[in-house]
Amino acid sequence: MTIRVIACKTEYMTNPLGLDERKPRLFWQLETEERETNQKAYQILVASTREKLNHHEGDLWDSGKVESRQSVHVVYEGKPVKSEGEYFWKVRVWDHHERTSDWSETAFWTMGILSRGEWKATWIGRKAEEDIDMQPSPYFRKEFTIKGPVRRAVAYATALGLFELRVNGEAVGDRFAPGWTDYDTRVQVSAFDLTDKLQEGANAFGAILGDGWYSGYVGFLGRSVYGERPFFLMQVNIDYADGTRESVITDASWKTARGPIQYSDMIKGETYDARLELTGWDLPAYNDAAWEELDIRPGYNGLLVAAVEPPVRITQAVRPIDVRKTEQGSYIYDMGQNMVGWTELRVKGERGTKITLSHTEMLNPDGSMYLDNLREAVQQNHYICKGEGEERYEPHFTFQGFRYVELIGYPGEPGPDAVLGKVVHSDTPLTGKLTTSDEMVNKLYANITWGQRGNFLSVPTDCPQRDERLGWTGDAQIFARTASYNMDVSRFFTKYMWDVIDSQQPSGAFADVAPDAGWIRYKNWSTRLNWFAPDNAGWGDAGVVIPWTLYLMYGDTEILRTHYAAMVRWVEYLQANTNDLVRPDYANYGDWLSIDADTPNEVLATAYFAYSTKLLAQIAGVLGHAADELHYHSLVEQIAAAFRNAFIDSEGQIHGNTQTVYVLALQFGLLTEALRQQAIQHLVNDIERRGNRLSTGFLGVGYLLPALTDNGRLDIAYKLLSQEAFPSWMYSIKHGATTIWERWDGWTEENGFQTPGMNSFNHYSLGSIGEWMYRYMAGIDTDAEQPGFQHAVIRPQPGGSLTWVQADYDSLYGTISVEWSVSDRGIFRLQVKVPANAAATVYVPGSGVQVDGVEIQGDSIGASAVIGCYPLGEADGVSRFRIGSGVYVFESEGFPA
Numbered sequence: 001m002t003i004r005v006i007a008c009k010t011e012y013m014t015n016p017l018g019l020d021e022r023k024p025r026l027f028w029q030l031e032t033e034e035r036e037t038n039q040k041a042y043q044i045l046v047a048s049t050r051e052k053l054n055h056h057e058g059d060l061w062d063s064g065k066v067e068s069r070q071s072v073h074v075v076y077e078g079k080p081v082k083s084e085g086e087y088f089w090k091v092r093v094w095d096h097h098e099r100t101s102d103w104s105e106t107a108f109w110t111m112g113i114l115s116r117g118e119w120k121a122t123w124i125g126r127k128a129e130e131d132i133d134m135q136p137s138p139y140f141r142k143e144f145t146i147k148g149p150v151r152r153a154v155a156y157a158t159a160l161g162l163f164e165l166r167v168n169g170e171a172v173g174d175r176f177a178p179g180w181t182d183y184d185t186r187v188q189v190s191a192f193d194l195t196d197k198l199q200e201g202a203n204a205f206g207a208i209l210g211d212g213w214y215s216g217y218v219g220f221l222g223r224s225v226y227g228e229r230p231f232f233l234m235q236v237n238i239d240y241a242d243g244t245r246e247s248v249i250t251d252a253s254w255k256t257a258r259g260p261i262q263y264s265d266m267i268k269g270e271t272y273d274a275r276l277e278l279t280g281w282d283l284p285a286y287n288d289a290a291w292e293e294l295d296i297r298p299g300y301n302g303l304l305v306a307a308v309e310p311p312v313r314i315t316q317a318v319r320p321i322d323v324r325k326t327e328q329g330s331y332i333y334d335m336g337q338n339m340v341g342w343t344e345l346r347v348k349g350e351r352g353t354k355i356t357l358s359h360t361e362m363l364n365p366d367g368s369m370y371l372d373n374l375r376e377a378v379q380q381n382h383y384i385c386k387g388e389g390e391e392r393y394e395p396h397f398t399f400q401g402f403r404y405v406e407l408i409g410y411p412g413e414p415g416p417d418a419v420l421g422k423v424v425h426s427d428t429p430l431t432g433k434l435t436t437s438d439e440m441v442n443k444l445y446a447n448i449t450w451g452q453r454g455n456f457l458s459v460p461t462d463c464p465q466r467d468e469r470l471g472w473t474g475d476a477q478i479f480a481r482t483a484s485y486n487m488d489v490s491r492f493f494t495k496y497m498w499d500v501i502d503s504q505q506p507s508g509a510f511a512d513v514a515p516d517a518g519w520i521r522y523k524n525w526s527t528r529l530n531w532f533a534p535d536n537a538g539w540g541d542a543g544v545v546i547p548w549t550l551y552l553m554y555g556d557t558e559i560l561r562t563h564y565a566a567m568v569r570w571v572e573y574l575q576a577n578t579n580d581l582v583r584p585d586y587a588n589y590g591d592w593l594s595i596d597a598d599t600p601n602e603v604l605a606t607a608y609f610a611y612s613t614k615l616l617a618q619i620a621g622v623l624g625h626a627a628d629e630l631h632y633h634s635l636v637e638q639i640a641a642a643f644r645n646a647f648i649d650s651e652g653q654i655h656g657n658t659q660t661v662y663v664l665a666l667q668f669g670l671l672t673e674a675l676r677q678q679a680i681q682h683l684v685n686d687i688e689r690r691g692n693r694l695s696t697g698f699l700g701v702g703y704l705l706p707a708l709t710d711n712g713r714l715d716i717a718y719k720l721l722s723q724e725a726f727p728s729w730m731y732s733i734k735h736g737a738t739t740i741w742e743r744w745d746g747w748t749e750e751n752g753f754q755t756p757g758m759n760s761f762n763h764y765s766l767g768s769i770g771e772w773m774y775r776y777m778a779g780i781d782t783d784a785e786q787p788g789f790q791h792a793v794i795r796p797q798p799g800g801s802l803t804w805v806q807a808d809y810d811s812l813y814g815t816i817s818v819e820w821s822v823s824d825r826g827i828f829r830l831q832v833k834v835p836a837n838a839a840a841t842v843y844v845p846g847s848g849v850q851v852d853g854v855e856i857q858g859d860s861i862g863a864s865a866v867i868g869c870y871p872l873g874e875a876d877g878v879s880r881f882r883i884g885s886g887v888y889v890f891e892s893e894g895f896p897a
Contacts, residue, residue, distance in 0.1 A: 003095050003836070004031040005104035007814075010089075012490045012554075018112035018156060018191025020306035022081055025558070026074045028091055028104060029814050030836035036868035036884030037836045041067045041094040045103075046078050046087055053088045053106055060087060065094070071837055072555060072788060072812045083114040084154065084237065112191055112306045113156055113235065119304070121249035123160070123297035125209070125231040126256040134263035135229060137397065140207045141291070142254045143284055146200050149241040153194040156237075158187050158304065160297075161230025162212035162397050166282040167197045168204055174311035175424060176397070179458040179495070180213040180471075182502040182515040183226040186303040188495075190311075194236065205248065206282030207232050210264050210397025217267035218517050219468045220376065225518045231297045255291035257281075264397035267467050268378045272393060274386035275351060309495035310427045312457060314341065318421035320405070323414070324367075331407040332369070333419050338403040338739040338762050340454035340464040341424035342381065344394045349411040351387030356380055356409055357419070359402035361465055361761040365752070369406050372756035376467040385411075399424055401454060401464030401762050403738065425453045428487040431810040434778060437803040441721065443733050445773060449486050451740040451764035456483070459496055459515065463742065463760035470513045471499060474589065475765045477542035477549075478702045482770035484553040485780075485809060493546055494559060500543050501566050508573030510540035512589075535573065536588040537605035538699040543570050544612045548619060554812060555788025560619050571616050571632070574609045581642035582606050592765075594697030595727045595744045597658040603647050604699065607664040610639040614669065618784070640670045652678025659686050660700030666711060667703040680711040692719040693727060702768030709776050709797060717772070718800030729769060740767040778807035778818050779843075788812055794832050795843035796820045798895070813838040822895045830890040834883060841872070842881045846892025849879045853889075856881075 007029040010016055030039060043065050045058030052059055061078025071093075081087070088108045093101045113119060126138035157165055158178045165172045178188040209230040210216070211223075218225045236248040260277045264270040280286045321336035333343075343357050359379040362370040371379075379400040383393045405419055434445050455461045459471035460479070476496065483489050496514065503516035511534060534540075544567045550556045574583070583605035591599040617632035643665070647655040652675050654661040662683040665671050671679055687694065696704050708717040724730040727744035735747065742763035746754050753759060775781045779796030782789050789811035796805065796818060804821035814835025821829050828846045849856050851866045856879065869888055872880035879892070 002032065003037060003093065003099065003101045005029070005091055005093055005101050006031050008089070008091065008104050008107035010107065010109040012488070015108050017110045017154070017193060018189065018306050019109055020112050020114060023075050023077070024109060026076060026089065026091070027072045027812060029812075030071065030093065031814070032836050032885075035886030038096045038884070039069050039071055039093045039837045040096045040098065041065050042071065042074075042091055044074070044089060044091045046076065046089040048086065048088070050088050050106060050108075053090060056103075069790070069837060073558070081111050083111060083118055085111045087111075110154070110191065112189060113304075116304070119235060120247060121233050121235040122251050123231040123233050123300060124250045124254055124256070125229055125295045125297060126292065127295045128229055129258075134265060134268065135211070136258045137261035137264050138209050138230070138256050139259040139278060139281060140209070140232060140254050140256050140294075141281055141286065141288060142205045142248065144203055144205070144248045146198050146203055146238070147240070148200065150195055150198055151239045151241045153198050153236060153238040155192045155194050155234055156189050157192065157232075157234040158189045159209060159212075159214075159230055159232045160187065160227055160300070161214040162210035163232055164208045164396065165192065165234070166206035167194055168199065169283045170197060172197070174313050174427075176212065176312040176458060178307060179309050179312070180515055181499060183214055184302060185502045186305050186498070187300070188307040188309070189304050190307045198238070202284035204282055204284045204286065205234075205236070207234070208259070208261070208396065212266065212397060213515075213517070216265045216397075217467065219267075219470045221518055233300075252294060252296060254294055255288050256294050257288070257291040261396055264395060266398055266469065267376070268398075269380045269382070269400070270395040270398045271382040271384075272395070273384040274391060274393070275384060277386065308491055308498070309458060310491050312424060313427040314422045314424050315427060315453075316423035318423060320416055320419060320421070323416060326368070326406075331410060331414055332363075332367070333405045333407065335403050335405065335421045336738075337450065338401070338454070339421055339423050339450070340399060340401050340457065340762070341422040342395050342398070342400055343405050344392060344420040344422055345383055346390060346392055346418055346420075347383070347385065347410065347414075348390050349385040349387065351385060353385040353387070353411050354409050355383045355385070355407065357383070358406040358408060359400040360404050360406075361402055362747070362753075363404060369404060370753065372753070373759040374466050375757065377465065379465060394422065399457065399464065423453065424457070426456045426458060426492055428456060428489050428492050430486065431488050432485040432774065433808040434773060434806070436777075436805045438722070438801065440724075440730055440733060441802070444729050445770065447733065447737060447739050448482065448764070448767035448770045450738060451762055451767050452479075452483055452486055454739060454762045455764050456487075456489070456492060459499060463763050465760060465762065470517065471496065471515060472513050472539070473500060473510065473542035474512070474536065474539035474592065474698060477538070477545040478698060479764050479768045480546050480549040481553070482702075482768050482774075484549060485770060485774045488810075490550065490554050490556070493550055497546055497559060497563060500546070501563060504543065504566055504569070505534050507534070508569035509535040510543040510570055512536050512539045535577070537583065537601070537608040539589065540570065541608050541612045543567060544615050544619075548615045551619075551622065552782050552784060552787050553789075555790065557622060561623055564619065564623060567616055567619065568628075571613050574612065575635070578609070581609075581639045582646045583609050589698075591658070591660045591697035591699045593743050594658070594660060594700065595695050597660065597695035598656065599658045599660045599697075599700070600656040603655050603661050604664065606639065606643050606646070607661075607668050607670060610636055610643060610670055611668040613639060643670050644672070644675065648675060653682060654679065657682070657686070658700075659683055659695050659704065660697065662686075663696065663700050663703045663707045666707040676711065680708075680713060683707065684713055684716055687716055687720065691725065692716070692723055693725065694720055695727075698765045701766050702771060705769060705772040706776065709772070714797055714799045717776070718802075721769070722800055729766070737761070740764055742766075774807060774809065777802070778805050779820070780807055780809050780816055780818055783841075789816060790838050792816055792834065792838065792840040794818060794840050796830060798822055798828065798845070811835070811838070816840075826893060826895040828892045828895050831887065832883065832890070833887045834885045836885045839882065839884050842883055842888070842890065844879045844881065844890045844892055845877060846894040847877070848894075849890060849892045851881070851888060851890055
């Protein structure tokens with residue numbers, strides 16, 4: 001047997017650059033063919049050079065042999081880190097038989113610039129052109145000389161706005177850096193290793209700036225929310241092989257010019273005039289005599305922090321599946337998938353020919369582009385040919401949400417290769433995979449993941465097409481658990497929580513959107529003032545729900561510790577604004593976009609007050625704050641009692657009598673046992689009265705199927721899953737949906753399109769059923785007592801017309817796999833895979849249970865003849881087992897044919 005250490009990461013990343021975490025956390029996985037393999041101890045070496053590490057010298061940290069199973073979130077405890085320091089590390093482990101693994105492959109991280117005083121660079125920009133509303137994207141350049149062999153060269157770059165960096169004619173970095181933050185508070189700094197990109201002698205840096213969220217249009221809040229125009233900051237520190245160092249910084253020696261990008265805006269699209277291209281501008285020896293002097297920004301009062309979020313990248317190319325010519329002579333391409341990003345154009349045209357690429361999600365009944373729902377957004381990019389053979393064009397600082405592309409003004413007849421869709425989003429790697437025997441269910445899952453792709457772009461936006469695209473907190477919190485199964489969102493939500501914290505009001509209230517983007521100021525002058533509140537139930541609660549979700553899915557206690565005080569302020573704010581612990585009825589979003597159901601605001605707000613308090617009590621317990629834990633547990637009981645007294649009548653009917661009031665009361669633990677039984681019956685009665693159809697909106701939908709399943713009505717849950725009549729998940733799929741719609745009634749056979757003022761066809765919130773699909777249908781769940789899937793709970797719950805389900809989840813410990821099937825003879829078969837250094841409790845329904853062909857009788861350890869599998873007993877027709885790592889096959893009988 002061999003045990004291997006693989007997948008070494010630092011702060012969730014592979015070999016990250018430019019960290020500012022003084023005690024970064026280390027992660028690794030174990031790989032072996034042997035069952036029930038656990039780590040018993042580990043040893044970590046951290047060295048200042050790769051050579052020292054190769055000689056097993058940990059001059060910065062030698063942990064020694066540490067008796068522990070911990071292989072994630074292992075905190076670096078070596079010598080204090082230094083600004084721009086390099087840290088090389090490896091780890092070996094001992095298993096439970098005291099066998100020692102080989103050392104892992106070498107991993108590393110580097111630190112960024114850790115103190116403000118080490119920054120020598122200045123903020124550079126270009127003066128605004130008069131009488132122009134949409135300003136052109138400024139170009140910048142700087143030539144410099146490399147005097148000898150370079151040992152290491154690192155660029156630290158950021159912008160108020162967006163930047164594209166180029167070195168000697170080559171693009172460096174990713175899209176939309178440095179991402180969206182509350183620029184008044186912080187901006188993220190990206191680090192780039194340029195060692196292999198510099199050459200002895202002449203070199204050149206180039207940069208292009210975009211308005212981005214900083215000075216461009218932000219949602220419906222207008223332009224210049226943070227500033228009037230973009231600025232760039234970069235410091236490149238070059239260490240020569242002879243031990244000397246020099247820096248190239250942004251300062252007055254750089255030059256700037258207008259280029260071919262006439263404007264590029266997140267909401268308004270882009271115009272690119274290829275006739276104005278500056279050929280060779282990012283190479284040495286370019287003649288920049290006609291370029292302009294810079295505009296220097298005096299300073300910046302916010303924080304310069306290391307980039308936390310995963311970079312925005314092009315992750316996939318999509319080719320059109322159909323093209324047709326319109327009566328107007330344009331061409332409409334069907335990409336076959338509602339997606340987010342842009343289209344690459346290929347064209348041959350005479351100099352000055354203007355081609356427009358217009359984007360939309362849907363078509364009107366007459367086949368024309370459905371643009372009504374864009375409001376003030378302009379999803380168009382314009383390209384003006386330079387007339388030099390085949391030309392290719394992609395936009396720079398904008399993105400669109402679309403399935404259809406209209407090509408207007410194209411010279412000649414375009415072929416299918418004239419456009420190519422580019423899928424763009426924060427690069428959160430896929431961690432989940434789920435397929436079933438029902439193709440409609442599979443399509444639902446695909447639509448959920450495409451919705452996440454399209455709306456996770458620096459922040460979790462609500463929609464990618466109209467003039468909004470804001471980081472709504474309510475959408476994010478209800479979908480966070482689903483998102484965590486689908487993709488690795490550890491860093492994405494870690495960064496977003498800073499957006500949420502930066503938006504917290506002095507009162508303790510969390511905002512509706514994060515980054516705030518002037519939202520509070522907008523509300524103060526908005527004619528819709530009564531629409532808004534700073535503490536909307538289900539929205540502000542994201543400040544507690546999201547950290548708890550990251551704890552459950554990744555075992556991350558640091559995010560709880562970091563934001564604990566902010567969560568306490570939130571709950572204290574809620575308590576201070578109650579009437580005897582009942583939250584008042586004030587203008588808020590409620591169960592947003594519920595269908596034919598009006599959940600009272602005060603019921604929903606009081607329920608969420610209880611939920612945030614309940615989670616805070618659990619968080620206090622995790623962090624060892626015993627007094628707080630007792631206090632908040634007591635407060636939860638008091639809120640629950642106030643809820644029951646205020647809203648529940650003698651028949652167990654909750655005020656409002658909607659599906660959502662019962663779902664939230666059940667899932668948040670607000671009911672006595674007798675009331676629980678009544679609530680589930682009221683809930684089922686309402687669903688059945690509607691013909692097995694739902695009525696829940698954004699806040700109720702994520703808990704609907706879990707509430708039914710947890711309370712013995714799995715049958716109703718599966719009926720809702722498979723329902724094809726309106727309103728349902730399958731209704732949109734039957735009518736061609738490839739993403740989740742914002743509204744159940746975004747389009748209906750009877751009424752066509754809903755009100756165009758708010759009708760997105762790529763909106764992930766109603767896709768929060770994905771959590772139920774993983775946790776209940778497939779049966780992969782985490783254990784709050786041992787979070788992060790070191791101990792998984794495997795409890796598949798077959799039902800409906802499904803005959804098999806396969807699901808994988810890539811946890812921090814490795815891949816957890818579940819495959820179950822029900823044969824026509826009533827045999828239930830379950831195959832489970834658990835990674836090394838992890839374990840699971842498996843629930844197997846049915847009778848006559850066998851494991852790997854061995855019949856299990858009794859519940860003692862000795863009753864099992866299967867290595868790594870231990871019976872824990874049977875109750876209510878379900879047998880429990882504890883299994884170690886490895887692959888196990890269970891079979892049972894008694895399912896209906």
